[in-house]
Amino acid sequence: MIYLLFIVVNCGYLSLLSKCRKLSLGQTLLFGLPMLMMWSLLIGGQYNVGTDYFSYMEMFVPGANLAYVNESRGEYAFSWFVETCQHLGVYGQGIFFVIAAVWSVIYLYIAYSLVGSKYIYLFLFVFIVFTGAFNNQMNGIRQYFAMYLLWLAIILIRKKRYVVSIALFVVIPFFHQSSLVVMVIFPVLYYWVSEWRKSTWLYGILVTGMICSLLISDDVIAFFLPYFDQYSGYFGSEKMDSQKSLLILTKYVCMPLFLYAIYIYPRMDLTNYQRKLFVFGLCGYAFKLSVVSMSLVSRLGLYFELFSCIPLVYLLIYLKMNSRKLVYILVLIYLLLPYSLKVIMGNTGEYSYNFFLSLN
Structure with a gap:
């Protein structure tokens, strides 16, 4: 229920x-500070969220060994971020709060850049x-860090902040x-496919995505998996298999x-x-x-999540601007x-909520 309360309070505000x-x-x-603070408190204060929560907690304690992300994965930027937080005296759950705060500010900046202040709510x-x-987002901290920075880099290109954008593109893989x-x-979707603007092409893009979702399965991944040993632990896990049917259904809704x-x-x-x-957002969906x-x-599809909101946001803006109130509400x-x-009703996994202080 706390997530619904967050929506009501912040979208209303x-x-x-x-x-x-x-x-x-x-x-x-400035005026978005209440939302930013609530986001940071809600997301940063989660306890035992995701399968890797306690693994991250071990990384976030003083003197933690970060060889896992440095040597086996080469994700040096993330370990640098953790070490910087620790150098500033932030440890354990505090680092979760810092991460949530950084993401919330990036999100608000991106939302403002895409729709202005009028339609951020x-x-x-969406x-x-x-x-x-x-x-x-706290179920895959390193990947979501890369995602937020990638979304930011794309927005900065539009603003002609090329130096900062290029720097981000260099750093992102190290998260x-x-x-x-x-x-x-x-780039293929943004600079080439996004020029296909006839409605027939757009319907075709959507249908192609649907057909691929029905025809392509884990058998394809099983063929390539030996080349990506570092991710083999995730493949076929009980957690992923149990969520797959529900995930597919929710994407079709x-x-x-x-x-x-x-x-x-x-x-x-x-x-x-x-x-x-x-x-571009339609292509992302x-x-x-x-x-x-x-x-x-399917984890690669997460990178398109923010931009896949855009067609739905533009639809809502159109309905609101043209006084289609009933359809807008529906x-x-x-x-x-x-x-x-x-x-x-589900209230499990990432949709359940435990605040870290309530369990101490």
Whole structure:
């Protein structure tokens, strides 16, 4: 229930802010402090979240041996981050709070860059209830660190902050090596496929993702697994197998909304850049669908989570701007209902919540 409370409080607060005059980035960060603090407290304060929680806690204590991420995985940037926190006197659960705070600021900066201050509340709503990233992020800290930095680097390219962006692209693989694969896929989808803007092409992209999700399975991964021994422990694990059917089902739930967004797309008042983002986000959703049946590779689909929100956010903005109130509310309910069921009825794994102080 605490996640639903977070949505109500923060989306409501940001919605009220949206009624003010257009805010600058600095003003948005300032007035967004309550949301940033709640995000940091909620996510950073989780206890025993994910399968690697206690492994990370062992890394975060003073004098911890970080050879695992340095020598076996080459993820030196993450170990540097941990060592920097420890040098500043932050240990254990405190590092989780720092990580959550960093991610929340990056998220707010990206959301502002994509939709401005007026519709951040819609972006936050879709990001939480649709992607699952908000609940899952502490279940894969190194990968989500790479994801947030990659999303930031892409936004900075648009802002012509090339030096910072290039520096991030260099650093990102040293948080999680899987980002190297995505760095090849992203430019293809962003600079080439995103130019396919006819509705027939967009429907085709979506259908292709659906077909791939039905035809491609873990058998493909089993063939290549011997070449990636460091990830073999995740393959075929009971946790991943038990979640696969539910994961696939939840990804298909939003298919009608994407189809509706494509139908509305020609009527949306979007700039050329926004149309590129719409198609890129659609490609991201299709890619997530295409790999969702493959337990290990499905992790690559996580890199597209933030941008896959964009078609749905633009759909909601269109409905709101054109006084389609009933449809607008129905879409919000359609998005919220599956998430609410997972939080209230499922209440397991990343959708359950334990605060670290309540267990001490």
